[in-house]
Amino acid sequence: MMWNLRIPVIIFLSGAVSGIYQVNPDLFILEGYWFRSLQFIFSIVTPYLIMEKTGVNKLDVHFSLGLLIILSGILIDILLV
Secondary structure (H helix, E strand, O other): OEEEOHHHHHHHHHHHHHHHHHHOHHHOOOOOHHHHHHHHHHHHHHHHHHHHHHOHHHOEEEHHHHHHHHHHHHHHHHHOO
């Protein structure tokens, strides 16, 4: 069973960026809840758009590799806290 990389990459990026920002909250440039949320969303969307433009997200991978990518993003989020 094959799977596109779109969904695993989105979940991986959200977990990895969340873990990185939880470990080092000084990465936020501006203060305020709205600005932090905006920077967090841009931190996820920018690499995703780069992968979309280069065609990485259109690659087909096996279902188990997709699950491994998703689990690694979740583990990064959990372990970096």
